Amino acid sequence: SYTFPIAPYCLKMFQKRWYVFALSINEDRLRIYGLDRFENIEITKDHFKFPSDFNAKDYFSSFFGVVIDEDIPLQRIVVRAFGAHQHYMRSLPLHLSQKELYSCNEYADLELTLRPTYDFIMELQSYGTMIEVVEPQSLRQIMKCCISDLCRLYEAPMMK
Incomplete structure (x- = not known):
């Protein structure tokens, strides 16, 4: 296991599991993480600016579940x-x-x-x-x- 910072955007349930969709701070890209894989969560004092134009329903509308691959065309x-x-x-x-x-x-x-x-x-x-x-x-x-x-x-x- 390892520790890394994320900026959470939303939670999503899929196939009876919860996922957090977040900006990976270290990779500077959006990722999805299965909450059942987390050992510990710590809320830090660091802040991030949530994108005002982000809408979870719109973002996930072109995907079936939690595999997010924007290289695959609609x-x-x-x-x-x-x-x-x-x-x-x-x-x-x-x-x-x-x-x-x-x-x-x-x-x-x-x-x-x-x-x-x-x-x-x-x-x-x-x-x-x-x-x-x-x-x-x-x-x-x-x-x-x-x-x-x-x-x-x-x-x-x-x-x-």
């Missing part, structure tokens, strides 16, 4: 939810930007606008065959590679 993503899972996706949207484009008995196409970060891709994978990424092709390819890697893992004999 994208239009279309996900197809099959069978009864379309009702689940309606009642518990993946993201605030989610809109329904089309639905029938077999499936529903849902549009999201966000940056497809690692945590979003992991969430998509957790739905298995209940969903399919329709667009963009680049995200379909990422999903395909992840699925291929998973298949190879289970095709190989288990190491003891």
